[in-house]
Amino acid sequence: MFNTFSKKVVSVALFIFWVGLVAILTAGLLSYEKNKPASNGNNFPVARSAVSASNISLATIKPPTNNIGKKVTLNLAEIAKHNTAENCWLLINSKVYDVTSYISEHPGGAYTIVPTCGTNATQAYDTNGRSGSSRGHSQYANSLLGNYYVGDLGQNVNAP
Amino acid sequence: MDFLKKNLSWLVVVLLVFIPVLLWLGMIPLKFRFGGVIAICTSLGQLAALAGMVLFSWSLILSARLKFFDRYLGGLNRVYVNHHRIGAAAFVLLLFHPLFLTVRLGAHSLVMAAKFWLPSGNWALNFGLAALFGMMVLLILTFFVSLKYSAWKNTHKYLGAAFFLGGLHALMITSDISRNPILRYYMFTLALLGIAAYVYRTILGRWLVRRYLYVVDEIKNLGNSVAEISLLPLDANQAMSYTAGQFGFIHFNDIQVGKEQHPFSFVSAPSDRYIKFAIKNLGDYTSVLSRLSKGTVAQLEGPYGRFSFLNCKNKKQIWLAGGIGITPFVSMGLYLAGLPDAADYSIDLYYCVRDAAEMVLSTELTSVCQKCTDFRVISFCSNAQGFINAKFVSDTSNGLADKDIFLCGPPPMVKSLKEQFKQMGVSHNHIHSEEFSF
Numbered sequence: 227m228f229n230t231f232s233k234k235v236v237s238v239a240l241f242i243f244w245v246g247l248v249a250i251l252t253a254g255l256l257s258y259e260k261n262k263p264a265s266n267g268n269n270f271p272v273a274r275s276a277v278s279a280s281n282i283s284l285a286t287i288k289p290p291t292n293n294i295g296k297k298v299t300l301n302l303a304e305i306a307k308h309n310t311a312e313n314c315w316l317l318i319n320s321k322v323y324d325v326t327s328y329i330s331e332h333p334g335g336a337y338t339i340v341p342t343c344g345t346n347a348t349q350a351y352d353t354n355g356r357s358g359s360s361r362g363h364s365q366y367a368n369s370l371l372g373n374y375y376v377g378d379l380g381q382n383v384n385a386p
Numbered sequence: 387m388d389f390l391k392k393n394l395s396w397l398v399v400v401l402l403v404f405i406p407v408l409l410w411l412g413m414i415p416l417k418f419r420f421g422g423v424i425a426i427c428t429s430l431g432q433l434a435a436l437a438g439m440v441l442f443s444w445s446l447i448l449s450a451r452l453k454f455f456d457r458y459l460g461g462l463n464r465v466y467v468n469h470h471r472i473g474a475a476a477f478v479l480l481l482f483h484p485l486f487l488t489v490r491l492g493a494h495s496l497v498m499a500a501k502f503w504l505p506s507g508n509w510a511l512n513f514g515l516a517a518l519f520g521m522m523v524l525l526i527l528t529f530f531v532s533l534k535y536s537a538w539k540n541t542h543k544y545l546g547a548a549f550f551l552g553g554l555h556a557l558m559i560t561s562d563i564s565r566n567p568i569l570r571y572y573m574f575t576l577a578l579l580g581i582a583a584y585v586y587r588t589i590l591g592r593w594l595v596r597r598y599l600y601v602v603d604e605i606k607n608l609g610n611s612v613a614e615i616s617l618l619p620l621d622a623n624q625a626m627s628y629t630a631g632q633f634g635f636i637h638f639n640d641i642q643v644g645k646e647q648h649p650f651s652f653v654s655a656p657s658d659r660y661i662k663f664a665i666k667n668l669g670d671y672t673s674v675l676s677r678l679s680k681g682t683v684a685q686l687e688g689p690y691g692r693f694s695f696l697n698c699k700n701k702k703q704i705w706l707a708g709g710i711g712i713t714p715f716v717s718m719g720l721y722l723a724g725l726p727d728a729a730d731y732s733i734d735l736y737y738c739v740r741d742a743a744e745m746v747l748s749t750e751l752t753s754v755c756q757k758c759t760d761f762r763v764i765s766f767c768s769n770a771q772g773f774i775n776a777k778f779v780s781d782t783s784n785g786l787a788d789k790d791i792f793l794c795g796p797p798p799m800v801k802s803l804k805e806q807f808k809q810m811g812v813s814h815n816h817i818h819s820e821e822f823s824f
Contacts, residue, residue: 256496
C-alpha cells in the first residue's frame with residue numbers, strides 16, 4: 227500500500243523522535259533530581275539560571291557586561307536580540323519589559339512566554355496567548371509587569 | 387504542457403508550502419531567525435509546523451476523492467499515492483516540530499524542556515501533544531501493522547480527529563500564526579478545507595456522495611479463483627456512465643459480504659447494458675464475494691481514473707497486463723471494437739500470467755481481435771518464459787518509438803517495467819499506469 231521509501235523515511239523519523247524524547251525526559255528527570263533542594267515549594271522547578279524575583283532584585287541577577295555607560299535605543303531590532311529564555315525582553319503596548327527572572331514563575335508555564343521572547347507580545351499578553359480571545363491578564367499581572375519595565379519603545383536606555 | 391499535466395500535483399504542493407514560508411520569512415529580519423544554534427532550531431521547529439500543517443491539510447483534501455482531482459491530478463490512483471506520500475511527509479515534519487522547539491527550552495532548563503512533553507494546565511499544548519501522539523499511533527498502524535483492510539480503514543479515519551486537535555493547537559498557541567493575520571487566515575483556510583474534506587468524505591459521505599444503485603444479475607466463476615459479477619441498474623435512467631479503463635468503488639448490501647467499499651476496474655464496455663467486474667480472490671474481502679446472490683443491491687461510486695486509451699492521442703499503443711490487471715484492457719478492447727475508427731489503432735496487448743490456466747478473460751479478447759485488424763494479443767507465461775521485460779516487448783512489437791505504453795498489474799511488475807522502458811529511452815509522458823493504492 228505504501229512505497230518502501232515513505233516507510234523508511236517514517237521509520238528513521240520515528241527512531242530519531244523517540245531517541246530525542248527519551249534523552250530529553252531522562253535529562254529533565256536527572257536535572258530535577260539534582261535541583262530538588264532548590265524547589266520553590268509550588269512543585270514547579272527552578273531553572274538553572276532563574277531566581278525568584280521576590281528574593282532578589284533584577285539588578286543582582288544580570289550578568290556582568292562591558293556595556294556600562296553605553297546607551298541603546300529600544301526598537302524592534304534591539305528587542306529581538308533578547309530572544310532567549312535566559313535573556314527575554316517583551317514589547318507589550320509599546321513598553322519594553324525584561325521578564326527573564328519571571329519566566330520560571332509564570333503560572334501558565336514558562337513555555338508560554340519563551341516563544342514570545344524578543345517579539346511584540348502585546349497580542350499574546352492581551353489575549354492570554356489565545357488568538358481571538360479578549361481575555362487578557364489580570365490586574366495583579368499588570369501590576370507585576372511594572373517590576374520588569376525597561377523603557378518605552380524608541381526610548382534610549384542604558385545598555386543591559 | 388505535458389510536463390505541467392504530469393507534475394501538477396507536486397507543483398501545487400510546492401506552491402502551498404512556499405506561501406506560508408515566504409510570509410514567515412518576511413515577518414522579522416532573517417538574522418534573528420537564523421542567528422545562532424537556538425534561533426536556528428526554533429526556526430526549523432516553526433517551519434516544520436507550517437509545512438507539516440499545510441501538507442496534512444492537503445493530504446486530507448486529496449482524500450475527499452473529488453472528481454476534480456481525478457481529472458486534473460492524473461487519476462484517482464495517483465491522487466491516493468500522493469495522499470500517502472504527502473501524509474507521511476506531514477507526519478515526519480510534525481514529529482520534528484516539537485523536538486526542535488524543545489532545544490530552546492532545554493537551553494534554559496532541562497526540567498522545563500522535559501515538562502514541555504507532559505500534560506499541563508496549558509490546553510493549547512495539551513491539544514498539540516494529543517494530536518501528535520494520536521497521529522503517531524494511527525500512522526504506526528498504517529505503516530507497520532498488517533491490519534485487515536476494513537480494520538485499517540476504520541483506524542485511518544481517526545486521523546481526521548488528530549488533525550482537528552492539531553488545528554486547535556495551532557489556533558490557540560501564541561506563535562507567528564497568531565501574530566501575522568495573513569498567515570493565520572491562510573493556515574486556517576487550508577485547515578478548514580481539510581476538515582471540510584474529511585467531513586464530506588468520512589462523516590457525511592453516505593449522504594453527500596452520489597452512489598448509483600445496481601442489482602447483482604449474475605455471478606459467474608471464470609476459473610482460477612476469478613468471479614465475474616454482472617450488475618444491472620435498478621433504474622435504467624440512473625445508470626453510471628464511464629470510460630473504458632476506469633474503475634468504480636462498490637459495496638454490496640449483504641451482511642455476509644459486509645458493507646466495505648472496494649475499488650475494481652470495469653471489465654465491460656461502457657456501451658453495455660450491464661456493468662461487469664472480474665474479481666480475483668486475493669484476500670479476505672474478495673474471498674467472500676462468491677457468497678453473493680442474485681438480486682443483492684450494490685452501490686456504485688465513480689467512475690474514477692484516467693487510465694484509458696481514449697485519453698491518449700497516439701493510436702500506436704502497447705498494453706501490458708499482469709494477471710487480473712487485464713480487466714481495464716478488456717473493457718478498452720471491447721469498446722475499441724465498437725468504434726468506427728477502430729482500424730486506425732495499432733495495439734499490441736501483452737497478457738502476462740503464470741500459466742495458461744490464468745488467462746480467464748481470453749474469450750473476450752479473441753472477439754476483439756476478430757473485429758480489429760491491427761489488434762494483437764501476445765500471451766506470456768512467466769512459468770515457462772520467466773518475467774517479461776522491456777527488451778522482449780520492444781523486439782516483439784518492432785520497437786518502442788512513437789508508441790504509448792499502458793501498464794496494469796502487480797505493483798512490482800509495473801515499477802520494474804516502467805524503469806526498464808525509461809532506460810530504453812521511452813519518455814515518462816508516454817508511459818501510463820494503473821496501480822491501486824487505497
